[in-house]
Amino acid sequence: MVKFEIEAPLIAKSRKAGHFVMVRVGKKGERVPYTIASSDPIKGTITLVIQRVGKSSEKVCQLEPGDYITDLVGPLGKATHIENFGTVLCAGGGVGVAPMLPIIEAMKNAGNKVITVLAARNKDLIILEDQVRKFSDEVIVMTDDGSYGQKGLITAGVEQVIQREPVNLCVTIGPAIMMKFVSELTKKYNVPTVASLNTIMVDGTGMCGACRVTVGGVTKFVCVDGPEFDAHQVDFDEMLMRLRAYN
């Protein structure tokens, strides 16, 4: 995982929690969406946290400080709906914690009690813990191997909280399979849940439809209708299938 601070003054000024950007590296590069982790409008920078998962993310991660990104455009998508819901449970897995951070901050500033569950395979993959703690009333850390926090999957942490106290909204960001299980769990407890989806995109501006998902039986475009949707309505199986289109 690599953290990038990118000079992009216009985006730094206009972006809100939940927005993403399209990044392209090199003239033969692919356009890939990344959700913004934070921004500094005074310095004119935005922050992205990128995990090496394939050719295009590898290309970004090979950039050195001072290098240029060939193309960067945004902010795209709809911003997160922020209001005082009461208690908000944020469930972030792996690199998904980065785009979760601005939501945690905005939810806290709106007066919510924020409980965050951070999850990863092991201790080294838990990121941004200090920043998350700054805006969370409570943080629960879950690792698959038990090398840090509690041993277990993210759903175990989420369930602990739901069983313990009333939760008005759950926000989940992470790998699609993780969001699917979080969504199934919160549905059982009738906790309204929002998931930020990370589908394949080409243009990212509503033109191609590569990112389409079925939400409540209707086809939606993640780039312009999302990226956040009512998780209980999302057809995660179809989304997981479509994510494997080029594998």
Add this chain to the structure above:
Amino acid sequence: MPTQEYLQAERAQLWREELRKTIKNKERTDRIRVKMPEVDAKIRSRTYDEVNMGLTPEQAQAEAQRCLDCVNPTCITGCPVEINIPKFIKNIERGEFLEAAKALKETSALPAVCGRVCPQERQCESQCFYTQKLGKEPVAIGHLERFAADFERESGNISIPEIAASNGIKIAVVGSGPAGLAFAGDMIKRGYDVTVFEALHELGGVLRYGIPEFRLPNDIVDIEIDVLKQMGVKFITNCIIGKTISQEDLKADGYQGIFIGSGAGLPNFMNIPGENLIGVMSCNEYLTRVNLMQAADPESDTPVQMGKKVAVIGGGNTAMDAVRTARRLGAEKAMIVYRRSEEEMPARVEEVKHAKEEGIEFLTLHNPIRYEGDERGRVQRMVLQRMKLGEPDSSGRRKPVAIEGDTISVDVDEVIVSVGVSPNPLIPSTFSGLEITSWGTVVVNADTMQTADKAIFAGGDIVRGGATVILAMGDGRKAAKAMHAAMSGF
């Protein structure tokens, strides 16, 4: 329309008068229309080279001789950008090819593009004296336009149109497609300080991401945009008006006028079972991958599926572009599936002809009702409903009606859905002060292209929903004229 006085004064020039006398009209009208030389269908359906090769100077001059230089040139009424057609054609006839190109540029910002992609048979050529009065094939105005524009470009003597003294008024253009480029060209000529904002990383809009290279090479688009740059138009890529920069930011930056040419966006789907299977995609996705992202180039990081049995759903020009692209990417079977008959197809006759020559199969009077996939979610076959033609509908075309119980199943490994697009939602959802229809198009005064906000004009697909390059350009010109009139107090 250009004024009659101007057209008559041009026509009365000595060289035109003498040229008219060199060949008798009877002799001119007896000639047969030139045929555009094409790359052989077997060869071209395996390459990305341009299909039409262009006329030789001899062919162009011979064709130009067919034009009668009419007193009342009705052809001009068929041109959305009102090119002085007889003027450029007569310059070709007398061998002044560079002058012909200049005549095109008086009113068209993109002559080499228009000479390739305009549906001339429905516009200028449909209004030609030959078509209207003689019942003969019209003068090949489109082929001649392309010839003059190409000759100028290849000569290295590209003329830059005259620019009025700068008036310092800043104008923003949203989108670098044909509407925005035509608008920008006309406004820079009038002395405005014009900046074009493009959301994608390349300029040209649909000319870049939509129309394939075998119909419109990217180099041609680059060169036409380069002329606009030399005229002083500024271009900013990777900038989304309404997102990166807001409407208020533009005003605060001193932009006094805005032209919205943000184009079509959301591709339409049919909402039938199986449409989200892997291998089923919109024509926008397919063409964007191949044209904008160069996905067929092995060095490109963007992938594209190269199906062996490809069905394209729809009968428009975009459908033809997609199916012919699929053929070039190695499809053994490339099919058009269209619910009406060939007669009702909206695609240009030339595109249908080229597609057939390249071995494209046409399943007309068929409509997909579902797609079926394998265990990995990849499309395997489509089920088509057979149709027949019923009574004419509101479009005047005979309405396709399902023949109950008559369906067929066809094996496919890729399906490209090309059943139209809806306007791009970014501007309607982020701008205030505009009137938006329930379709998502921006409402304008049809004469001026002015929106409900007096400082904002709009044209092209964001207004029309889905149209042609040349109609978008016509909108851009009309908007430029009206915005200039409004700003200079006419």
